Amino acid sequence: xxxxxxxPSHSTPGSTSTAYATITGSNTVLGDGKCVxxxxxxxxxSNTVMxxxxxxLNIPWMxxxxxxxxxxxxxxxxxxxxxxxxxxxxxxxxxxSVRFVSNNINPKNYQALITRNGGxxxxxx
Numbered sequence: 327x328x329x330x331x332x333x334p335s336h337s338t339p340g341s342t343s344t345a346y347a348t349i350t351g352s353n354t355v356l357g358d359g360k361c362v363x364x365x366x367x368x369x370x371x372s373n374t375v376m377x378x379x380x381x382x383l384n385i386p387w388m389x390x391x392x393x394x395x396x397x398x399x400x401x402x403x404x405x406x407x408x409x410x411x412x413x414x415x416x417x418x419x420x421x422x423s424v425r426f427v428s429n430n431i432n433p434k435n436y437q438a439l440i441t442r443n444g445g446x447x448x449x450x451x
Contacts, residue, residue: 351395393407401429
């Protein structure tokens with residue numbers, strides 16, 4: 327597995343599990359089975375999550391496995407965004423930036439961050 331698909335805090339040499347997964351589903355950037363233009367990300371690209379650390383899922387790096395937005399519980403969920411970092415996990419936003427999100431984020435705010443067009447503006451996460 328190329329090192330870029332592993333998190334230095336999670337992956338061990340020779341590991342074949344990626345530490346990252348995309349969030350897919352209705353109203354997500356990478357869901358609905360179609361391409362989404364930047365114009366369609368009306369919540370703002372800096373307020374919309376595309377990829378999360380998902381260390382607990384142990385996804386083989388070549389397996390096409392995503393996280394269904396409908397099943398997202400919050401940060402620190404072993405079936406979703408999870409990491410080996412203390413206190414939270416990293417997420418990739420639609421603007422290309424990476425942010426550290428606390429395990430203590432309000433689940434409703436996190437749910438708002440994974441949709442692209444819900445009209446929410448989450449400024450502190």
